Amino acid sequence: MDKLIITGGSRLSGEIRISGAKNAALPILAATLLSDKPVSVGNIPHLHDITTTMELLGRMGVRLVVDEKMNIEVDSSTINSYVAPYELVRTMRASILVLGPLLARFGEAHVSLPGGCAIGTRPVDIHINGLIKMGADIKVEGGFIHAKAKRLKGCRLVLEQITVTGTENLLMAATLAEGKTIIENAAKEPEVTDLALFLNAMGAKITGIGTDVLIIEGVERLGVEDLHYDILPDRIETGTYLIAAAITGGKVKLKNTRPDILDAVLEKLVEAGAEITTGEDWIALDMHGKKPKAVSLRTAPYPAFPTDMQAQFIALNCIADGVGIVTETIFENRFMHVQELQRMGADIKLESNTAICTGAKKLTGAPVMATDLRASASLVVAALAAEGDTLVDRIYHIDRGYDHIEEKLSQLGATIRRVPN
Numbered sequence: 001m002d003k004l005i006i007t008g009g010s011r012l013s014g015e016i017r018i019s020g021a022k023n024a025a026l027p028i029l030a031a032t033l034l035s036d037k038p039v040s041v042g043n044i045p046h047l048h049d050i051t052t053t054m055e056l057l058g059r060m061g062v063r064l065v066v067d068e069k070m071n072i073e074v075d076s077s078t079i080n081s082y083v084a085p086y087e088l089v090r091t092m093r094a095s096i097l098v099l100g101p102l103l104a105r106f107g108e109a110h111v112s113l114p115g116g117c118a119i120g121t122r123p124v125d126i127h128i129n130g131l132i133k134m135g136a137d138i139k140v141e142g143g144f145i146h147a148k149a150k151r152l153k154g155c156r157l158v159l160e161q162i163t164v165t166g167t168e169n170l171l172m173a174a175t176l177a178e179g180k181t182i183i184e185n186a187a188k189e190p191e192v193t194d195l196a197l198f199l200n201a202m203g204a205k206i207t208g209i210g211t212d213v214l215i216i217e218g219v220e221r222l223g224v225e226d227l228h229y230d231i232l233p234d235r236i237e238t239g240t241y242l243i244a245a246a247i248t249g250g251k252v253k254l255k256n257t258r259p260d261i262l263d264a265v266l267e268k269l270v271e272a273g274a275e276i277t278t279g280e281d282w283i284a285l286d287m288h289g290k291k292p293k294a295v296s297l298r299t300a301p302y303p304a305f306p307t308d309m310q311a312q313f314i315a316l317n318c319i320a321d322g323v324g325i326v327t328e329t330i331f332e333n334r335f336m337h338v339q340e341l342q343r344m345g346a347d348i349k350l351e352s353n354t355a356i357c358t359g360a361k362k363l364t365g366a367p368v369m370a371t372d373l374r375a376s377a378s379l380v381v382a383a384l385a386a387e388g389d390t391l392v393d394r395i396y397h398i399d400r401g402y403d404h405i406e407e408k409l410s411q412l413g414a415t416i417r418r419v420p421n
């Protein structure tokens with residue numbers, strides 16, 4: 001298992017390019033299963049979760065060709081299996097995203113249940129119940145979801161809770177269903193919007209995109225000649241590098257990103273004392289060498305503050321002036337980073353789903369362990385501001401979601417290196 005060694009204290013400065021969004025690339029690659037023509041997808045980030053998705057599709061018999069620019073051409077006409085096996089699903093929960101497309105296009109899907117997760121129980125009942133409402137016959141047996149349907153039927157779905165991948169699965173399934181489907185209380189995350197735009201580019205008829213009511217007029221088939229689609233930029237990667245710069249008092253410019261989908265995060269950075277300037281596809285942050293001010297926040301579905309940025313803001317609060325109160329409302333157990341940050345000298349008290357962070361004068365480097373993707377990012381961010389060396393173990397979590405993190409941070413002047421075990 002690789003580790004990262006980070007020597008804190010360098011003020012980050014410079015420019016980097018943001019990669020494509022993991023959480024848009026995963027559903028879009030799953031959605032290529034719906035197309036009866038080959039599809040090319042670009043701006044794919046270089047990530048372990050992408051490799052896992054390619055392996056998953058490859059095992060089903062789907063033909064994938066990747067070029068040197070990470071454009072992936074997917075041809076699902078060669079598919080010969082409708083199974084998502086446990087060994088892949090357990091390493092990547094997002095594998096559940098093949099359920100809707102397989103069922104809608106091929107009438108059959110066998111997808112392993114994902115099982116436990118470091119950030120909460122994360123059930124998939126809303127995915128399953130929605131498909132049952134659309135006429136699917138679903139049995140859960142032997143740890144697998146076995147689903148069958150002749151042709152799904154459009155209907156009105158009112159989601160019990162806002163769910164990102166749940167909305168995506170049902171949206172994909174509805175594109176090939178008979179008649180109209182209305183998804184109410186749908187997730188409005190930009191990644192859901194990107195998926196909907198991709199589906200429409202393949203010939204789907206979706207309206208209400210970007211709102212919490214998606215209306216899908218089912219079509220007989222999807223797929224157009226020579227379709228190429230570029231994934232939207234990763235807003236969480238963007239936010240993470242902005243925090244990395246802010247915690248070191250630095251000045252950076254992030255290119256190939258989208259400020260319009262980061263309002264809640266940028267607002268909190270301004271509250272922390274950052275000067276933010278934006279253009280259509282870039283964001284610049286300047287702390288003018290100052291220490292950040294602590295910020296309080298509450299996670300909630302988009303457009304509110306994203307849970308995927310909570311851990312990084314806690315890291316920022318650890319060295320900030322004042323007290324920041326951070327409440328997590330999406331996942332019940334997403335504070336695994338707190339104990340590791342405490343090992344670096346952070347003053348954080350946990351009270352149920354709230355972390356009360358009192359800014360410490362300094363953090364000190366320590367050996368710490370990554371427990372999930374965003375928790376790992378918060379440890380890296382904290383290490384950049386800590387005195388001395390921090391060794392971050394189990395960084396396979398980081399490689400799932402951050403494209404070339406040590407190269408990008410080095411480019412901004414951080415002292416960071418990867419050491420193999």
Ligand code: EPU
Binds near residue numbers: 165191
């Ligand atoms: N939920 C249910 N039943 C369901 C589905 C969800 O109760 O059938 C609950 C979950 O347990 C959770 C809440 O609904 O409490 C919201 O979860 P959601 O389904 O929205 O999460 P997800 O779709 O599994 C995606 C991202 C996560 C991100 C969340 C929230 C992908 C591949 N993953 O997960 O990203 O945190 O939405 O925005 O899109 C990450 O990138 O690090 C990551 C964890």
